[in-house]
Amino acid sequence: MKKIIFVLALSLHVLGCKEKNTEQTKIIDSTSDSNIIAIEQQGAFAVGGTVKESPGTFDPIAHGAFNPTDQSTEGQTLHGDHASVFYQIPVNARDLPLVFWHGYGQSMRTWQSTPDGREGFQSIFLRKRFPVYLLDQPRRGLAGQSLEPGTLQARTEDQLWFGIFRMGEGTEFYPDIQFSKNPEALDQFFRRSTPDTGPLDIDLNIDAVSALFDRIGDGILVTHSHSGGQGWLTAMENDNIKAIVSYEPGSNFVFPEGSVPEPISYAGGTLRARGVAMEEFKKLTQIPIVIYYGDYIPETEVENPGQEQWRAALSMALKWTKAVNDAGGDVSLVVLPEKGIKGNTHFPMSDLNNNEIADLMYNWLKEKGLN
Amino acid sequence: MKKIIFVLALSLHVLGCKEKNTEQTKIIDSTSDSNIIAIEQQGAFAVGGTVKESPGTFDPIAHGAFNPTDQSTEGQTLHGDHASVFYQIPVNARDLPLVFWHGYGQSMRTWQSTPDGREGFQSIFLRKRFPVYLLDQPRRGLAGQSLEPGTLQARTEDQLWFGIFRMGEGTEFYPDIQFSKNPEALDQFFRRSTPDTGPLDIDLNIDAVSALFDRIGDGILVTHSHSGGQGWLTAMENDNIKAIVSYEPGSNFVFPEGSVPEPISYAGGTLRARGVAMEEFKKLTQIPIVIYYGDYIPETEVENPGQEQWRAALSMALKWTKAVNDAGGDVSLVVLPEKGIKGNTHFPMSDLNNNEIADLMYNWLKEKGLN
Structure with a gap:
């Protein structure tokens, strides 16, 4: 500069x-x-995680060769269960960085290029001069070194997720969807998924993301889907989280003990809320929070489990919003089609109208004085 | 602009x-x-890979819920075995992009920040105005979706790799090593490793990297360790590779059939070369290639397998250099300590003197008219 x-x-x-x-x-x-995009600094690091140790003494002469038949681990360590972060600080950066946390089966790719090759939130918000931190949670993507063994099944399940991600039903897109009909876009979309490399452990995830906020200081957490509920839990642990933007939170809604709502049944499962001490819950009333849900979420029961899961999530999110706000909080829940924004899948940040979605988020940050 | x-x-x-x-x-x-760093364009995409299909018809109502007890995969697909790429094109970019391919157990993190938090080759070469493509090969890191099942053992083996990566012996650093003695640096170094998420298959890797060059056109391939030999094989497949910079290639050296050298035995294993048709081999004589090896590689047999593996690799690389050059090629093999550059580990691109290492590479590119 x-x-x-x-x-x-x-x-x-x-x-x-x-x-x-x-x-x-x-x-x-x-x-x-x-x-x-004028970048002042960019880089990558690991954060969080622990170290596993095997008893004994390592002998580098006897066991120092790469040899699949030598299973000796005596006296050795394994570093793992960390998150992996890539960050970019633009020139003339705003004060509060954005920390982007992916959802289930996903990675930092969620926030990079869209499936149809346009800019994702990473570049869009860099252009708006926010420092941007993209993370892979422990046991996912670039943070693949799990301290627990894992088995990867490589099951064919693209169409299961096509449904759950509300792209459509079976192999048919929903009408008027904000997703390119170029087959290459769907191919790229499926290839953004990457499996867990060890057992999913939300405590590890929360610890790693909290350690990230310890490292970078005050910031804004942006969550998606499965990281939504983990985001509430992380914010209860770390005061450096000054606001949360949550796209389609799906589980782990927290309520004060004694006021936990009844589980919500839906075709394919049951959504349960979590109870936490009122003192912990109160922390969520101290920061502004906005939640967005996309389209194709039915108001009443339907047959299709891909939609049903989100009927339950939205219903729980409404209860949650009321509970936090009743306790003095500042949560806004935005159902995009109710604002006339139609056709969004479970991934509004990479849908065809993602610039409009980004503007909504930016305007909310501005309104809250966070820009 | x-x-x-x-x-x-x-x-x-x-x-x-x-x-x-x-x-x-x-x-x-x-x-x-x-x-x-002035970026004109940046983004991410998957390249290469195939699609696995299960016979039958997918029923989105019966099997559309996320339910670990429902193992039905009928009529579904899985997209996988692709590489995942992050790219940045600087303002005023040079013509030929650099494609960075990591080694065994590693990922694109190799080229990002160093373990002690300084800039890696990603940012160093962006500042030199090269378009930079970082890749995770199939079944690694962000390209974790393998089409074959995999088992991850989470074995404690940091010290095994500490030796093979020529950081030192046991837990002791070699003297005068180009690696920070801050314990955080070693912690970050270990956390850059990420395991295979399926069986290692170099044909898949080569196909994906070749597909990347089909997509981006002419470019320069930069390999490390295990990708070194794969790099020769990829260059024989794809004419868009106009030069190769190879840091510490470890295996898969290719020779003309009939002229394959004897295997080289070393403490801990045997290094074998591959035979290919002369016509294929000849392709490697058509592009400039430079190879770099770091320090602590013994000239004669020693006890320590961590060093022995590289004695064998360097010995084979010398034979290979001669074979390609005798056939009319342009290979330079640089042993850094012979040029007075001491203390480099197996990762010169992220050692303390990585700017000097980058300058060496840059000067070679310039000499060959590739800048």
Whole structure:
């Protein structure tokens, strides 16, 4: 940053112009609205996790060769169960970074390019000058080193998720869906999934994301689906989370003990809420929260489990919103089609109208003074 | 880019200055040498891979719920065995992109921040205005969706790899090593490893990387360790690979059939070369190739298998270099300590002197007219 301003100042000086440095700074600021993403710093690191140790003493001569028949682990460690983070800090960055946490079976790819190849929230919000942190939770994607063994079944289940992700039913897209009909887009969409490399353990996830906020300080947590409920639990643990934007939270809604609502049954399962101490619950009333749900969520029971799961989630989210707000909180729940925004799947951040979805989020952040 | 130039032109005009647009373009170009990484485009995509299909018909009502007890996969597909790519194109980019391919047990993290938190080759070469493509090969990291089942053992084996990666012996660093003694650096180093999520299959890897070059066109392949040999095989398949930079290739050296050297035995194993048709081998003589090896590689047999493996690899690489050059090729093999560059581990691209290592690579590219 300094160097450009200097070069400009010098050039303008040579040209005999007398405009002050502040003016030149303004000129450079305009890059944030240009076609260029100006990055001051970017990098990657692991955060959270623990270390497993095998008893004994490691002998590097006897057991130091890569040899699948030598199963000795004596005296060795394994570092794992961390999250993996990629971050980018734009020039002239806003104060509060955005931390993006993916959902079930997904990874940081959720926030990168869309399935049809356009920019995702990573680049969209960098252009809006937010520092952006993308994470893979423990035992997922680049954070694949699990400290517990795992078995990966490689089951054919694209169409199961096509339904649960509310793309459509069977192999047919819902009408007017905000998803490209180019077959390459659906191919890319399916290839964004990546399996757990060990048992799913939300406590590990929460610890790692909390450790991330310990490291970076105050910030805004953006969750999706399965990370939604984990996000509430993380915010109860870490005061550095100053706001939450939650896309389609699906489970782990927390209520004060004694006020936990009845489980909600739906075709395919039952959605249960969690009880926590009132003192813990109260922490969720201290930060602004916004929740978004997309389209194709029925108001009453239907046959299709892919839709039913979200009828239950939305119904629980409404109860949750009321509970937090009744306790003095500031939760807004936005059902996109009720605002005239139609056709969104379970992934509004990468649907065809994701710029509109990003603007909604940005305007909410602005309204709350978080930009 | 256009927008800034316009804003600058306008400002200068308002200020009554008459410098031509070309001059302002030059001012902006200077950002490439500044503290800012100016990105014109960045994104992520999957490439390569296939689709597995289960016979039958999918019933979204009967089998559309997420239910671990419902193992039905009838009529469903699974997309997998692709590579996952993150790319960044800087402003004013050079013609030939760099494609970075990690080694065994590693991922695109190899090229991102160093274990001690400095910039890796991703950012270093972006600053040098190369388009940068980082990949996770099939069944690794963000490309975790394997079409074959896999078992992950979570074995404690940090110290095994500490030895093989030539950080030191047992838990002791080698003297004068180019690696931070801050314990956090070693912790981060271990956490960059991520396991295979399915059986390792180099044909899948080669197909995916070749598909990446089909997509992006001409480029330079940068390999590390296990991807070194796979890199030769990929270059024999895809003419878009215009040069190869190979850090510490470890296996899969290819020779013309009939001229395959004897296997090299070492403490802990045997390194075998591969035979290919002369016509295929000849393709490797058509592009410039540079190979780098770091420090702590013994010239004669030692007890320590962690070092022995690389004595064998370097010995084979020397034979290979001669074979390709004798057939009219252009391979340079650089043993860093022979050039006075001491203390490098198996990961020169992220060692303490990685800027010096990057400059070496850059100067080689320049010498070959590839910059």
